[in-house]
Amino acid sequence: MSDQNIIEISGVEKRFGTFTAVSDLNLDLKKGEFFSLLGPSGCGKTTALRMIAGFQDNDKGSISIDGQDMADIPANKRPANMVFQSYAIFPHLNVGDNVAFGLRKLGLSKAEIKTRVAEALGMVELGGLETRKADELSGGQRQRVALARALVMRPKVLLLDEPLSALDKNLREAMQLEMRRLQQKLGITFVMVTHDQYEAMTMSDRIGVMFAGKLAQVDRPDVLYARPCNRQVASFIGGMNFLQARMVGDGGGQMDVDVQGFGKLTIGVNPNVEIHDTDLLVGVRPEQLEIGAEKPDGYDGYLQGEVSDVAFYGESVHYHIRAAGLDETLAVAVPNYFHTVDHQRGDTVWLGVQNASVIDLGAREHQ
């Protein structure tokens, strides 16, 4: 193993009866990184996390933590701790005893336990709440207690199963920042399961995107957004307009393509794509299309169409444009700079796109 890696997962598979929940999972996690497993409901994220925690055995492959093979090591002996989706706060214990629960097995003195509990509660900003009863806690406080109870064990890896999904939007956003800060301060590896793309992007160093038990792509958030490996990943993270294209020439990491509606463009070859072909699929993010009543200057490709829908989001306005020769409408997102909605349904508009905004998604047949 490389000493950069804290978790190494290779060829892991999990079946429930005849159903394969996770297949051929290969993943190396670096020391001190914040990693998120992102995917739709039922894709196997929790199952993968529970195999790392030791609550579920893998049918194939191997998992090692900190260089040690986990095959014969039960959950209570692994150097990883878990924050459960329901938080699993022990209802019969107060906050202090909840946090001290795991410490009691370590043979520490009473005074030591007390200091470490106070320290852990301080970390999650619950200092002094030791004697508060479990049923007197708010949702956010329960989440913090669960976090403190796991962190007090000083694990090498912290596993979190949708830790914020039970909180309301404002609290969730505040906790995202706080957890990220805590993780960076402690330098512990966090592995978080989530189905919320924004949560994954704002918190993580790297994200693994999962579909139907398989890891589709593992990358930094900005790379996932700019260079998704296929249509599925591209549409799961952010919005995306998909267009058909024909490759007409390539060389030097670039290729010339004829894009439906926009015509000839020269785009970068996406290194994450597995299979290329002359029949390509390309994508353009809605916020990277320019829209105007007049033809805008300085773009590499243009298209004229009619506004079929306007949706006002507050911070931005989304226009849907129908154009001749395109099967689907194109979405365009315009930041709300001046409190104006410039185009109405039925207006004829110009769209402009730059070469750099067009994302190569590989052979159309393999989507």
Add this chain to the structure above:
Amino acid sequence: MKLLTRFPWLFVYAIAYLVFLYLPVLLLPLFSFNDGTIVAFPMKGFTLKWYAGLGGQETLLQAMVNSLIVGIVTALVATSLGLFAARAYVRYRFKGKELSEGLVMLPLVIPGIIVASSMLVLFISLGLKPSLTTVVLGHVFLALPFAVSIMKSAFDDFDQSLEEAAFDLGESIIGTFRRVTLPIVAPGIVASLLVTFTVSFDEFVLAFFLSGNQPTLPVYIWSQIRFPAKLPNTLALGSLLLLASVLLLLTAEYFRRRSTKSA
């Protein structure tokens, strides 16, 4: 109430039904204060002597002790079995689960006399003489469905990740059971102990067949009813038992509600 004024006959029916159910039970304490041995109106006068006389009756006290022993042992055994069975029924899916749950509940619907006579035959053929031990075995069989269903409701709203969290924090399987599972289902355990104790304490048919020469209280009372002079004593005893049963069941209900609320 609206319903009752609209259908007055429904109201009459409800009252008649309650009277029919509870009047005999209420007559029991009433006649236990009657200064006379004949159980009939008009009553002769108020006395507490039947209650006072209870303390002096050796065999009655012995029967009471027998019943307490049988009740306590039955409650402990049935509740322990019920605890583990209920956890398995709620948590795991396994082959024969439905069948096994059905079998556990069966004693609720088999006529007691059939259970009693077949158990007597079984125990004798095994060389077990009728005694308090055989009564306990019979009563555990009868009380198990109560224990299992009470404990099942205690486990129904028990979040499984609580046990996983304890295990994840380094606790052993047994330690997890002791430090997390037991305290959380404790109200259910208390409710089950009280109910199974009451089931055993009140039970007559099995005890009659299986107790041999160590009668439990109901068996003793039955044997006394034949002697008119002893009847008022029995009524006094019965009234006390009635009171104790009601108190016990109320306590059990209190704990059962607490157990469903706490989770």
